[in-house]
Amino acid sequence: MTLWExxxxxxxxxxPTLERIERACGYIGNPQNRFPAIIVGGTNGKGSTCAFLERxxxxxxxxxxxxxxPHLVTERERWRVNGRxxxxxxxxxxxxxxxxxxxxxxxxxxxxAVLIAIKYFADNYIDVAVMEVGMGGRWDAVKVxxxxxxLITNVQRDHTRWLGDNIWDIAGEKLALARDRVxxxxxxxxxxxxxxxxxxxxxxxxxxxxxFTYRASFSPxxxxxxxxxFLDLSLDRAEIGLLGRWQVDNSALAVAGARLFTPLRENxxxxxxxxxxxxGRLEVLRERPLLVVDGAHNPDAVKRVxxxxxxxxxxxxVVFSGLEGKEWRDSLEVIxxxxxxxxxxxxxxxxxxxxxxxxxxxxxxxxxxxxILNSVSEVWHLGGDVIVLGSLYLVGExxxxxxxxxx
Numbered sequence: 197m198t199l200w201e202x203x204x205x206x207x208x209x210x211x212p213t214l215e216r217i218e219r220a221c222g223y224i225g226n227p228q229n230r231f232p233a234i235i236v237g238g239t240n241g242k243g244s245t246c247a248f249l250e251r252x253x254x255x256x257x258x259x260x261x262x263x264x265x266p267h268l269v270t271e272r273e274r275w276r277v278n279g280r281x282x283x284x285x286x287x288x289x290x291x292x293x294x295x296x297x298x299x300x301x302x303x304x305x306x307x308x309a310v311l312i313a314i315k316y317f318a319d320n321y322i323d324v325a326v327m328e329v330g331m332g333g334r335w336d337a338v339k340v341x342x343x344x345x346x347l348i349t350n351v352q353r354d355h356t357r358w359l360g361d362n363i364w365d366i367a368g369e370k371l372a373l374a375r376d377r378v379x380x381x382x383x384x385x386x387x388x389x390x391x392x393x394x395x396x397x398x399x400x401x402x403x404x405x406x407x408f409t410y411r412a413s414f415s416p417x418x419x420x421x422x423x424x425x426f427l428d429l430s431l432d433r434a435e436i437g438l439l440g441r442w443q444v445d446n447s448a449l450a451v452a453g454a455r456l457f458t459p460l461r462e463n464x465x466x467x468x469x470x471x472x473x474x475x476g477r478l479e480v481l482r483e484r485p486l487l488v489v490d491g492a493h494n495p496d497a498v499k500r501v502x503x504x505x506x507x508x509x510x511x512x513x514v515v516f517s518g519l520e521g522k523e524w525r526d527s528l529e530v531i532x533x534x535x536x537x538x539x540x541x542x543x544x545x546x547x548x549x550x551x552x553x554x555x556x557x558x559x560x561x562x563x564x565x566x567x568i569l570n571s572v573s574e575v576w577h578l579g580g581d582v583i584v585l586g587s588l589y590l591v592g593e594x595x596x597x598x599x600x601x602x603x
Contacts, residue, residue: 197287197288197291197292198271198287198291199271199287199291199305199308199309199312200271200305202291202295202298202308203305203308212334212335213335214335214337214339214340216301216302216303216304216307217301217303217307217310217311217337217340218340219301220297220298220300220301220303220307220311221311221314221340223297223300223301224294224297224311224315227314227315227317227318227319228314228318228340228341228342229342230318231261231317231318231322231323231324231325232324232325232342232343232344232457233324233325233326233327233338233341233342233343233344234249234253234324234325234326234327234343234344234345234346234347234453234454234457235327235329235338235339235341235343235345235346235347235373236249236326236327236328236329236347236348236349236453237329237332237333237336237346237347237348237349237370237373238329238347238348238349238350238351238370238383239349239350239351239352239366239370239494239496240349240350240352240442240494240496240497240500241349241350241383241442241445241446241449242328242329242349243264243328243474243476243477244438244443244446244474244477245347245349245383245446245447245449245450245453246262246264246326246328246450246474247438247472247473247474248436248438248446248447248450248451248468248469248472249326249347249450249453249454250262250276250279250326251279251468251469251471251472252450252451252454252460252464252465252468252469253323253324253326253454253457253458254278254279254468255464255465255467255468255471256454256458256460256461256464256468258323258324258458259277259278259320259321259322259323259324260276260277260278260279260322260323260324260325260326261275261276261277261313261316261317261320261322261324261325261326262275262276262277262279262325262326263275263276263309263310263313263317263325263326263327263328263338264276264328265306265309265328265330266588266589267592268475268476268491268588268591268592268595269592269595269596271287272284272287273475274309274313275287275309275312275313275316277316277317277320277322282316286316287312290312290315290316291312293315294308294311294312294315297311298311304337306330306337307337310337310338310340311337313325313327314340314341324344324457325341327341329370329373332366332369332370332372333348333369333370333371333372333373334369334372334373336373339373343373343375343378344378344379344456344457345378345379345380345381345453345456345457346373346374346375346378346379346380346381347380347381347382347383347449347450347452347453348370348371348373348380348381348382348383348389349383349384349445349446349449350383350384350386350389351363351366351367351370351384351388351389352366352494352495352496352497363387363388364388364392366388367388367389367392367393368392368396370389371389371392371393371396371397372396374393374396374397374401376398376399377399379401379402379456380393380397380399380401380402381401381402381403381449381452381453381456382401382402382403382404383404383445383446383448383449384403384404384405384445385403385404385405385406390403402426402452402456404445404448404449404452407426407452408424408425408426408448408451408452409423409424409425409426410422410423410424410425410444410448411423412441412444412445413433414441418435418436418439419435419436419438419439419440419441419443419444420433420434420435420436420444421433421434421435421436421444421447421448421451421469422434424448424451426451426452426455427455428459429451429455429460431451431462431465431466434447434465434466434469434470435466435469435470436469436470436472437469437470437471437472437473438472438473438474438477438478439477439478439480439504439508440477440478440500440501440504441504442500442504443477447469447472451465451469475591475595476489476490476491476588476591476592476595477490477491478490478501478504478505479591481594481595481598482576482598485579485580485581485582486509486512486581486582487575487576487581487582487584488505488509488512488581488582488583488584489583489584489585489591489594489595490583490584490585490591491585491587491588491590491591492527492585492586493518493519493522493527493586493587493588494522494523494526494527495523495526495527495529495530498527498530498531498585498586499530501583501585502514502530502531502533502534502535503534505583506534509581509583511581512580512581512582512583513537513539513578513580513581513582513583514531514534514535514537514538514539514582514583514585515538515539515540515541515569515575515578515582515583515584515585516528516531516538516539516540516541516554516584516585516586517540517541517542517543517548517549517551517554517586517587517590518548518549518554518586518587519543519545519547519548519549519587519589520547520548520549521547522549522587524549524554524586525557527586528554528557528558528561529561532558532561532562532563535563536562536563536564536565537563537564537565537566537567538558538563538565538566538567539567539568539569539575539578539582540554540555540558540566540567540568540569541568541569541571541572541574541575541590543572543587543589543590543593544572544593545587545589548587548589551568555568571597572590572593572594572597573597575594575597576594576597576598576599
């Protein structure tokens with residue numbers, strides 16, 4: 197049984213609140229109190245930051261729990277202990293065990309996923325959990341955990357339907373993760389994150405560029421973290437395992453967060469940064485011809501990815517899809533600045549945007565060539581180098597449709 201099957205066909209009138217998840221946790225004895233957590237919020241880079249962070253902690257001898265959202269291919273990706281996904285039968289057992297509680301307290305899908313995570317982690321006697329925020333921060337179910345450190349990557353326009361239609365309001369929602377006497381680390385000193393933090397929170401956060409400093413260098417396709425300095429820790433020329441210049445920012449934030457949790461050893465830190473992996477973020481599925489996937493799903497992320505792939509793989513073709521309610525039109529406009537041709541494809545997710553609607557918008561934006569794929573599997577048969585972006589769900593479907601399963 198999967199958790200998604202439990203929610204299939206159900207319609208809930210959801211109110212933003214932490215009451216449901218708090219009551220459910222209390223009913224099973226508050227397992228979240230049995231381990232510390234490092235919570236990672238923000239708009240872009242949460243998953244990558246978590247990937248670096250979890251690997252750093254694991255290389256330093258901690259037994260880790262790792263909760264992510266969303267998954268790409270299988271729900272099992274959401275719950276990991278020491279980097280290993282939960283076994284299928286184990287997940288089914290937890291769903292059966294917690295089903296009555298999920299229904300009793302009318303938990304949402306995401307709240308249920310968090311409940312499973314904290315119970316699973318507690319049962320496995322982890323030392324620390326790395327918890328990725330689903331959306332926002334103020335009402336996110338991950339907030340039920342007891343944080344030792346809180347990280348916020350950055351703030352851009354995203355989830356405007358729920359978080360507000362301007363970045364000042366969005367920053368306030370994400371900063372609501374902050375707790376008194378819990379270290380807060382900000383991955384950006386730019387407006388609005390740091391200015392809003394100065395207004396919203398007590399105490400001083402640790403801020404990238406001020407409290408921890410670093411440089412990035414790039415030797416395609418590898419990025420390098422250089423001249424990192426924070427507290428008693430200095431690190432130079434550390435190769436990181438994820439493609440993309442912005443991954444240096446994510447790795448630096450993760451190192452700072454890990455250092456606030458525990459002392460770090462340089463040799464283990466270097467190994468962790470180099471071995472870190474994160475599915476669906478400039479992930480190479482095939483080398484010849486090149487097939488790269490990235491879950492960029494908002495205009496800022498799409499802009500960064502397109503700029504990066506242009507420098508790494510000039511002339512690469514773009515396959516795009518979007519979800520209803522997302523800012524896919526703005527993302528298409530960004531892609532148009534880089535390309536005159538585009539491939540569009542639909543996703544099977546219930547929120548997948550109409551291919552016809554996307555094609556009409558693309559033509560309006562001035563794309564010289566708009567080609568529609570009949571199915572995601574066709575991505576694997578396009579000639580030449582290809583990058584797929586626009587939705588993590590699309591990335592998952594592309595990976596599932598390939599000639600071999602890629603997790």
